[in-house]
Amino acid sequence: MSKIEFKDVTFSYSQSGKNTIVNNMSCSFDSNMLTIVTGKSGCGKSTVLYLAAGIYPQYSGVLHSGTVLIDGKESSTLSPEKRCSIVGMMFQNPDLQFCMDTVENEILFCLGNIGIPREKMKEIINYALNFCDIAHLRNRRLQSLSGGEKQKAMLSCLIALNPQWLLLDEPFANVDEKSAKELVQKIHKLHKKGVGILVVDHRLDYWLQIADEIRLMNRENGIVQTNYIPEDISDKMMIKIENTKNIEKNETILQLNNLTVSRNENTILNKVNFEFERNKIYFIIGESGSGKSTLFGTISGLYKYEGDILLKGKNIKKRKNYKAGMIGFVTQSPQDQFVSNTVLEEIELGLKIRSSNKDVQKEAESILREIDLWKYRNFSPYMLSQGQQRRLGVASLLAYDCEILICDEPTYAQDSDNTVSIMNALINKAKERGMTLIISTHDLKLAKYYAEVIIELKEGKLYEYSKSSI
Amino acid sequence: MNTLNPVFKLLGILIPTFLLAAFHNPILNIIVFVICIILMLLSKVSFKRLFLLMLPILLVAVGMFFTGYHFQVQEGAPVNPDSLDLTNNAIWNGMIFSSRVLAYAGLGFLFVLTTNKMELIRSFQQQLHLPPIFAYGLLAAWNIFPNIMEEYKKTRAAFRARGVNTFAISPALLKPMLVKAVLWSEALAIAMESKGFNSNAKRTEYYVMKTTLKDLIFPVTTTIGLLFIQNLILRHINLIL
Numbered sequence: 001m002s003k004i005e006f007k008d009v010t011f012s013y014s015q016s017g018k019n020t021i022v023n024n025m026s027c028s029f030d031s032n033m034l035t036i037v038t039g040k041s042g043c044g045k046s047t048v049l050y051l052a053a054g055i056y057p058q059y060s061g062v063l064h065s066g067t068v069l070i071d072g073k074e075s076s077t078l079s080p081e082k083r084c085s086i087v088g089m090m091f092q093n094p095d096l097q098f099c100m101d102t103v104e105n106e107i108l109f110c111l112g113n114i115g116i117p118r119e120k121m122k123e124i125i126n127y128a129l130n131f132c133d134i135a136h137l138r139n140r141r142l143q144s145l146s147g148g149e150k151q152k153a154m155l156s157c158l159i160a161l162n163p164q165w166l167l168l169d170e171p172f173a174n175v176d177e178k179s180a181k182e183l184v185q186k187i188h189k190l191h192k193k194g195v196g197i198l199v200v201d202h203r204l205d206y207w208l209q210i211a212d213e214i215r216l217m218n219r220e221n222g223i224v225q226t227n228y229i230p231e232d233i234s235d236k237m238m239i240k241i242e243n244t245k246n247i248e249k250n251e252t253i254l255q256l257n258n259l260t261v262s263r264n265e266n267t268i269l270n271k272v273n274f275e276f277e278r279n280k281i282y283f284i285i286g287e288s289g290s291g292k293s294t295l296f297g298t299i300s301g302l303y304k305y306e307g308d309i310l311l312k313g314k315n316i317k318k319r320k321n322y323k324a325g326m327i328g329f330v331t332q333s334p335q336d337q338f339v340s341n342t343v344l345e346e347i348e349l350g351l352k353i354r355s356s357n358k359d360v361q362k363e364a365e366s367i368l369r370e371i372d373l374w375k376y377r378n379f380s381p382y383m384l385s386q387g388q389q390r391r392l393g394v395a396s397l398l399a400y401d402c403e404i405l406i407c408d409e410p411t412y413a414q415d416s417d418n419t420v421s422i423m424n425a426l427i428n429k430a431k432e433r434g435m436t437l438i439i440s441t442h443d444l445k446l447a448k449y450y451a452e453v454i455i456e457l458k459e460g461k462l463y464e465y466s467k468s469s470i
Numbered sequence: 471m472n473t474l475n476p477v478f479k480l481l482g483i484l485i486p487t488f489l490l491a492a493f494h495n496p497i498l499n500i501i502v503f504v505i506c507i508i509l510m511l512l513s514k515v516s517f518k519r520l521f522l523l524m525l526p527i528l529l530v531a532v533g534m535f536f537t538g539y540h541f542q543v544q545e546g547a548p549v550n551p552d553s554l555d556l557t558n559n560a561i562w563n564g565m566i567f568s569s570r571v572l573a574y575a576g577l578g579f580l581f582v583l584t585t586n587k588m589e590l591i592r593s594f595q596q597q598l599h600l601p602p603i604f605a606y607g608l609l610a611a612w613n614i615f616p617n618i619m620e621e622y623k624k625t626r627a628a629f630r631a632r633g634v635n636t637f638a639i640s641p642a643l644l645k646p647m648l649v650k651a652v653l654w655s656e657a658l659a660i661a662m663e664s665k666g667f668n669s670n671a672k673r674t675e676y677y678v679m680k681t682t683l684k685d686l687i688f689p690v691t692t693t694i695g696l697l698f699i700q701n702l703i704l705r706h707i708n709l710i711l
Contacts, residue, residue, distance in 0.1 A: 055660050084666035095617060096654055097661035099610030101588060108676045109606070113666035121676050143616060157665060300627045329631040335653075336621075337628040338646060349632060382649050400632060 002031040002071050002164050002196055004052050009066035011051060013383075017064050021047045024066070031165065031196025034188070036207045038200075039217035040415050041387020045200040048217070049167050052198065053089045054078065070165065081114050088163035092173045092386070094150035098142045103134070103153045106142060110157045128156040132186055148179025155186060165196040170386075172206065173412065176287045177442060180206050202387070202415055250277040253436050254299070254327075254404055256462075258307035261291075261298050268294045270460030271307070276404070279434040281427060283447035286457035292440040293332055295457065296406050300329055328402035332409050334389035335382060343368065343384070343392060344377040350400030364399070370425070371395045387414050394422050398429045405430065407439045411446060423450055471513040471584040475685040476593040482689035483581050486696045490573055496562070497703050499569035502696070506576030515583045527575040531568040539564035587612070593679045603669035610658050621650060 005028040012020040021044040029035050029052075037045050050056040054075035057063045067074055070086055078086070091097050100106040107125050116124065129135045132152045137145065145153060151171055158166060166187070172180040188210040191197045199207060204214065254276040261269040268291040276282060284292055298305050301316075309316050311326060331337045340346040347364040368374040371391045376384060381392055394410050410426065411419040427450060430437045441447055447454050454465045471479070490499065510520060542563040591609055594600040625646050629636045636643055 053664060055664065059656065059660055079671065080663040080668040081666040081671045084664060089664045091657070091661060093657065096614070096657035099606055099613060099658065099662055099667075101609075101613060105588065109667075110665045112673045112675055113668065113671070115672060115674050118674055118676055118678075143613065161666060297627075300631065302623050302627055327631065329627065331624065331628065335646075335650065336624045337631070339629055339632055339634060339642070349634075353632075380649075382653065397631070402631075 003069075004029045004165065004196070004198065005069045006048070006051070007067050007069070009051065009068060010064040011047060011056065011061055012064065013061045015062055017062070020064070021061075022051070026066075029196070029198055031194070033212040034191050034197045034199075034210060036199045036201060036204065036211045036214045037217055038202060038204060038214060038415075041202070041391075041418055042385040043217050045217055046169050046385070049089070049169050049198065049200050051076075052165075053087050053167050054083050055089070084110075084161050085114060085163055087165040087167060088158035088161055090151065090154055090158065090166065090168045090171045092170045094147050094154065094174055097154055098150075100142070102139050102141055103129075103145075103156070104138050106153065107157055107160045110161050114161065124160050128160040131159050131189075132156040133182070146176075146179075147174035148176055148183070151175055151179070151183060152186075155183065159190070163195070165198065166190065168197070168199045168201075170201050171199070172201070172203070173386075178287065184210060250279050252276070253278045253312060255310040255313075256307070257310065259298065259309065260306040261294055261303055263294065263303065267460055269298070269305075272460070272462050274455070274462050276436055276438060278403075278436055279431070281430065281437045281450060281452045282439065283451035283454050284438065284440040284457055284462075285442075285444060285447055285454060286440075290457045291460065292457055293408055296329065296408055296438075296440070299327065299406065326403050328397040328400055328405045330393050330397050330405070330407040330410050332412075334386070334393040337393055337396075338381040338389075341380060342378050343373055343381055346381055346392060346396045347399050350396055350398075353400065367395050367399060371421070387418065390414065391418060391422060394426060398425060401433070402435065404436045404438065407437070409440055409442065411441065411443065419446070471509055471580065473684075474688055475597065475679060475681050476585050476590040477597045478681070478685040478688055479585065480581060480590075482692040483577050485689060485693045487574065487577050489693070489696055490570070493700055494566050495700060495703060496565035496569040498696075498700050499566075499573035501699055503569070503572040503576040506573075506580045510580055510583055513584045520579070520583070523579060524575070527571065531571040531575075534571050535564040535568035537564070538567035589677075589679065592675070592677055596675070596679045597681065601669060602667075602673060606662065606667065610662065611655075614654060614658065617654075618647075618651075622647065 006022075006025050009022055009025045010017075010020055011022045012018065025048075037048065039045050047056065047061070050059075051063075051068050052070070052075065054068075054077075056076075058076055063076075068076065073086075075083060075087060098106050100109050104125060107128060108121060111121050111124060125138075126135075129138055132155050134149065134152050134156060137149060137153065140149075142150065142153065151174075168187070171183065175183070184206050187197060191210075199211075201207060204211075207214075252275045256272050256274045259269055259272040260267065272295075284295070286292055294303065297303050299309060329337065338346060340349055344364060347367055348360055351360045351363055365374065368377055371394075373384070373388060373392060373395075376388070381389060384392060390410065390412065391414070394407065397405060405426070407426070411422055414422060423446070426437060426439075429435065439447075439451075456463045456465060474482075486502070490502065507520070511517065539560045542560050588609070591600075591605045595602060595605040622643070625643050626636055628646075629642065634642070
């Protein structure tokens with residue numbers, strides 16, 4: 001049995017030791033327990049994982065005191081080729097973890113790193129690919145894989161490296177439900193073979209069946225030792241399902257006529273016809289890869305399309321009809337939308353354009369306090385944690401006066417408190433201003449609770465659902 | 471051409487490239503160009519692809535021809551015997567310029583279209599002992615390159631969604647792009663190290679880039695061949711004159 005131990009660890013991202021992320025934390029993880037660490041966004045979960053993997057403080061931040069030990073050895077002092085046989089890590093963003101062109105070459109690269117003799121390589125690759133059921137992807141280019149396939153390819157690299165511990169940082173952030181479930185099964189199988197598993201995630205539903213323990217982390221006390229057992233949690237951290245609302249017909253604001261979009265020779269949207277009405281809340285559901293982000297990208301002018309998109313009855317193919325700012329976007333990856341140097345400026349920008357109001361500063365302050373980011377007002381948006389970035393992304397567009405607000409997965413990587421506060425803020429502002437909200441999500445419960453109209457995107461078409469049928 | 475060791479192929483193409491710069495001989499240039507095209511077609515480079523790639527080059531070649539044609543050194547200008555053919559006549563002068571474009575394009579395409587970049591980098595690493603940190607760093611950077619254009623478009627759309635209009639190369643766009651470039655490179659470096667990559671450690675390679683006699687002969691042949699043809703042409707011209 002192997003152990004990861006934190007002894008009196010204090011860590012912060014600045015030399016001065018202000019804003020410590022982890023404060024005098026002591027805890028340990030056993031390799032025979034499959035452990036999930038969860039907690040509020042920004043509480044330092046990912047940091048703990050990076051410390052255990054030996055990536056911090058080498059790459060970022062300062063370890064002010066304490067040690068992180070794996071089997072009594074300090075992981076950050078080991079050289080990479082030795083460290084990777086002890087601890088492997090799977091990251092949030094599947095795009096930024098490969099350095100070769102094909103799946104096979106990537107695994108060969110890993111094996112080369114640790115000096116596996118040439119004649120043994122084929123055998124190990126076959127084993128790793130078969131373990132993940134991706135033998136058919138062997139010679140595929142990594143760039144052409146979907147998010148789920150990329151994570152499977154990454155897992156097969158880690159299997160080839162054969163570490164004692166596998167650390168996962170929200171591995172399903174860009175993965176559809178089906179692939180996520182498959183991956184969970186593989187990870188479980190790996191655990192049974194004796195690999196220690198430590199996962200950081202907000203969404204617990206995938207893990208509940210296989211987890212041995214779930215630990216809650218918060219900023220003040222570090223990781224709380226009293227463990228929850230999976231059975232206790234179930235729906236407590238998820239959103240309750242409630243009423244349905246009756247709504248009348250409103251004026252059409254955005255109309256899609258025979259919208260067809262192809263990317264890389266695949267038809268992603270096929271003659272989509274739909275009318276979005278003013279002052280309504282739409283949820284778009286559908287598996288990842290079904291084209292939700294493509295639909296949004298097309299409306300924002302990123303992709304070429306056939307057919308028409310009418311905004312208030314005017315075709316947006318003509319550029320003059322597409323007034324900047326009529327449609328606001330909250331992008332899937334929040335980093336894609338930041339335009340300012342600091343968190344405060346990010347909010348003020350929208351407020352300044354909207355009105356000549358002199359109370360911009362006061363209003364910005366109240367918005368930032370509401371989303372709990374006021375203490376970070378002078379930070380660069382890129383320095384916030386994933387969850388905080390997403391909150392800022394939503395808030396900065398709410399500060400802006402658009403008529404349609406499109407949100408791509410606005411509540412991903414948020415705990416239930418933040419999910420509720422984001423959704424409430426979105427819906428209150430939308431109703432106050434008569435905005436149309438179009439939100440995509442993987443989370444059916446969320447859609448059922450908040451939506452006025454639920455649409456499913458399937459095989460390139462949009463289907464409207466009655467809420468009771470979901 | 472596809473089976474040659476990339477480093478030796480590069481040498482066999484680079485040496486003639488430098489030599490060509492010293493000669494002002496359109497016939498030689500055109501012969502080089504034709505040989506390159508034949509070699510490419512023999513190496514199963516798609517004709518359509520080659521044709522499309524050559525289109526802009528042809529345009530430049532025509533442009534260069536007229537440049538040389540109109541701007542030759544006029545009679546009465548100080549002339550030395552070495553550059554006699556430069557001043558001989560306008561057409562000859564134009565030919566020198568345009569055929570040079572063709573010869574260089576031919577050599578360049580010959581290398582690019584018959585070489586796999588993975589093999590090239592492996593070969594750099596194994597034959598020229600390029601440190602692995604450069605080799606794999608280059609590959610990693612190369613493989614995220616397609617994301618950059620996508621990122622640029624996204625950034626622009628983000629600005630527009632916030633009511634900020636930007637022009638194509640607005641400096642405002644550069645800032646988020648640069649920040650992302652830094653974040654990406656850090657994430658990639660972390661991912662590579664977490665897979666055990668260490669530039670100082672001894673590593674094993676699955677693909678061994680072999681050097682055969684054929685690979686050694688190639689650069690020698692191209693160099694001697696070029697000099698031989700040049701000599702032959704000069705002799706003929708002298709005979710005509």
